[in-house]
Amino acid sequence: MNNDVWFRPLVWIDYRLAVLFMVIFPLLLLSWAFFQKAEAIQRLLIIYWRVSSLLLITLYLMIGGFGIAFLSSWIARLLIPLELWFWVDLNEEIEYYPNSLLKVIFTSWRWAVSTYCLFGLVAFLPFLSCAFSKDSITTAYCGVWLEAPLMFKEYFHSNVDKPESLGILGILGLITYVVYLGYFILFKLGKKRRSALQ
Template structure:
């Protein structure tokens, strides 16, 4: 495969994504459950629902589907929105007494927001890969598929890419239906309150 100058940055992005979108929020969620900090628990559960689009994107990329570039960009847009959207949860977290959990959670929330914004800027130029017929042959597009294909080799080595892409499409359809229901039905009723 021809070398592209930004390959190290793509792999750095995947490593940062693993840290910021999986490892740290999982630790924070367990910590919040142990400490019984309801506001942080609820926000992290909302985060995991929204961030599931990243997992769907990985499966779409394993299948070599161009729509994965759109879903990847949308995940980077929706995640920071989900972390700051809820007025009642934000107030609950703000009024909690100072603690190491609150400090680390707040730091992660800001770091995650900055990471997603930088990711949007860095990933947006590759949105054209979603509409390219030869995206897999284009080194600039295919470099983004290397991480998911490595994941496939570790966890789904006997599965066909078409089947994994199909699973990703099913996940995407379910995600879009749930998001549409939330935006067009629930959001009008509950507004920016997560407790109703």
């Protein structure tokens, strides 16, 4: 534990907010949208889960102690708000969706997550240096970010002796993510433009 790091409580608050806003709420909203047959909200949330899977990949990279996790975390905070507002057709459908509690809560969540991610982009900038120095990950300054992922490992992968092996899963996930994202940008985005329904 890096008790000497003054911002340690803020890091733990950030992880708790991430679980609340980026895992629990969107999971509940997706279930609710399926139940209410709100197709535009369903589509947007399914795309959200695809994009935000980079956060899970980041978690495994951090368990493995790979510095690139700091870069992938920052990129995830950039991509999530972009995804939530990028699709013109879904935005229009949601705007004209009949007023309901689902619409109000979904819209509130979308603004809250976007704000959280944008603040996170700025606040996380000083830690990007952890991605580019091999030895920095072992310092208290960078290592404090590994505490929550390592606790996750103890809860869900306690039988795995070497955290590095879980980090390899993160590397494979990152390669797959980058290939898929590259394919989407190079081949699909030009055809789809800002329409999710094409």
